Amino acid sequence: MISLQINRGSNLALYRQISEHVKTEISNGRLPANTQLPTVRALAKMLGVTRLTVQNAYSELRADGWVEATVGRGTFVSPSVQPYRLEPTVGQYLTPDNAINDMMQINQVVGVRSMAMARPDTTLFPVEPFWRSMEKIRFLDKDLFGYGSVQGDIQLRFEIVRLLEDWGLTAVSPDDLLITSGVMQGIALVIQVLAKSGEKIVIDEPSYIGVLSIIKAQGLNPIKIQIGHDGPNLDHLETIFKQEKPKIYYTIPNFHNPTGISFSLEKRKAILELANRYEVMIVEDDIYGRLAYDEEPLPSIKQFDTQSRVIYLNGFSKMLMPGIRVGFIVMVPTLKADLLALRRAFDLCGPPFLQRALAEFLRENGFKPHIRKIRPIYKERRDTLLQALQAEMPPSVRWTIPKGGFCNWVSMPRQFAPGELYRLALQRGFAFTPGEAYDINRPQEEHFRLCFGGLTSIGIQATIKQLAQLIRSGSQSSSWLPIV
């Protein structure tokens, strides 16, 4: 029989609390496929809530595919929930490519609580105001369904300039901007323009999985630098810049993916100085920059750039919603022609209709209220995660304290064979990103990334509790030792 508790002090609506608890029970296998749920009347009585509250919870579960309702028979856990069928798809996740693939697949499987993907919560997407923006431009111009400008919709570029001014980047003109298909395309374009096959690129260890895919696809030679709680070690970075003569340093100074840390102001300035001295281009990915939960983010490295040394990338996948596929590059003059030529050779242009709708959304000042709405929600999830880690994890486990973004990085002495903890988690109906996906060469340690953007506090608590149990049991039973 279903057992769940609701909390009237929470700022999560009662119906969401119910649906989240049911999801947790389904994903951990306590409510298997085809199990009958209590009637609306019975559950409402049991919990002391109105029937409408339970109806809303069941509606959401139906809409998300977790349960099915048959008139006259009742509500049942969907036969398609499949936490236990995931294992075969993750047999080979030890490359960045497979890891991304895996995350995106898990994302589409009903019945898994996923902390694997650094993505915003679907239920917080500003779909309604965005739809109103689409309706406003509906009769504007059929050309919005024709070929667009390679550089991207001019009105969108104007609106992004306004945003950038707000963020302290005051010297950008619409002509400096190239709209891309997500930040991912921005990174791919910039890296291909700056470095040829075999040339060197410095990346953080660990770094964004997507950039590992790009490096592999373009045949580049990655040089890794470990990062601490406030950025890379500067002496180490200087040695690399000096000895390896890399073309690029790609990094994420704000709410870093996957570690969640942020670079100190001093390190931002020092990195730029080193880049200027050794003539290394900095590719600054600021995709999480506006998702700050404690204080406003520090100035971007680009703000100090006087020598066109920094290429600044950002986009709307985390701040608004990834499905519109809009990122942008703040180009430097010397690379503009090459970047536009390469974008033409990649895919010509993006969908002008979505770009203009986003311009309209921004013009109507849809951005700030959305950020004001989502920040406290993600902040609460971040807080819940840190509290749960503190409460549940054994002392050997350490983690970062993210002040924004979606990522938290956990480290511990190795106690499972590579991938084993991940497999055990999937068997129990939840997921995270295993450290192996990041290609880290530290066999004595075990790492993983926990993304707290996509789950509510209820889901986060349940997940961390299970994860801690796995780790505690592993430290008692596991006989695996690394062979160094």
Added chain:
Amino acid sequence: MISLQINRGSNLALYRQISEHVKTEISNGRLPANTQLPTVRALAKMLGVTRLTVQNAYSELRADGWVEATVGRGTFVSPSVQPYRLEPTVGQYLTPDNAINDMMQINQVVGVRSMAMARPDTTLFPVEPFWRSMEKIRFLDKDLFGYGSVQGDIQLRFEIVRLLEDWGLTAVSPDDLLITSGVMQGIALVIQVLAKSGEKIVIDEPSYIGVLSIIKAQGLNPIKIQIGHDGPNLDHLETIFKQEKPKIYYTIPNFHNPTGISFSLEKRKAILELANRYEVMIVEDDIYGRLAYDEEPLPSIKQFDTQSRVIYLNGFSKMLMPGIRVGFIVMVPTLKADLLALRRAFDLCGPPFLQRALAEFLRENGFKPHIRKIRPIYKERRDTLLQALQAEMPPSVRWTIPKGGFCNWVSMPRQFAPGELYRLALQRGFAFTPGEAYDINRPQEEHFRLCFGGLTSIGIQATIKQLAQLIRSGSQSSSWLPIV
């Protein structure tokens, strides 16, 4: 004063005839910026049509930005029409990159009759039914604004399989398909997976400009084969396959871009046989295949493929509208993992919302009625073009007879300095694609592409008349001779 004739026998609506004539007069400079147009009443009386007809014509001209209306003052040619200001943008169009750039810019300048871009007519876009499809999925699932599947929306892949069955490709499963951002991205992905920098790719001379950009961006070595009225010379192709050992032959057997020709059935089969014998992969771009005006298109080369030798590419940019940015690859099993990995490294995924809306449009059988509607319209334009060429051009000028698509290829003995004819045309308010953009090494000849999809018959006739005048005057006055 404006002078125009209307034709009650034409299947072009009277108001469109009026607006097209006015556009022609504006683009050829006879109605300069800020000229006042006749009042609705006066023009209606002069032409013997209703005032509503003239009002509709003026509305369309206003919507497209060609004229502006001020209450109480009248209707004026827009101050922003700028045919005479185009020249500076085309100083350097002698590379494929610049040519694409130029075409896309001209596309967005009001006041030019452009036959430069192989694109469908904006006014024929199925925007209304597509919008209904978007509305149907509006409340379906917020996940459609989240990250999509790398391979593309599964429902869209199912619908494309249904289309392919109709087209004779009966053995394709949804799992063989990769949805791309236009066919352009499909070509870029396939070529990068099949060939490394420095390796050889066979392309037609002339070939699609976009593929020249891709070859340059990826550092490949192009080998060119001239094509005749029914495809490449087979002996020549065999010699190239044998001696040069290329990885790929990229071609467009149906309604070839830029020449408009189609390969004979015998040549299709023979090309596949040679590709099998010499182990060359064929990349078959069929983007114009459904736009057949005389008879159904011949079977694709892919239909005869028994050895996974052919990668078939298609998309909806010409058949429906390019702004949805949907193309697709029919993958072969050995390349599937590499293509998906590279797509992840390019831009992760396309916009799931637009993909699902297109799936809905196809599911509701929106495709066939649209094709039935547009084919006779484009056929009439093709016929008009061929008649106008026959009537106006001097005997030294030769052209292809396209049985479908948007492209017509014109050749003549060289009589202008490279680019000169193009510059003269722009000065007179019309555009085509100069042969120089195709990087053809035949200095004694002059070539250009005329795209008849985007102009009505009125615009085509006026353009060909002016173009023929330019050529006739050039052959009398020009003293330019090629230095070989």
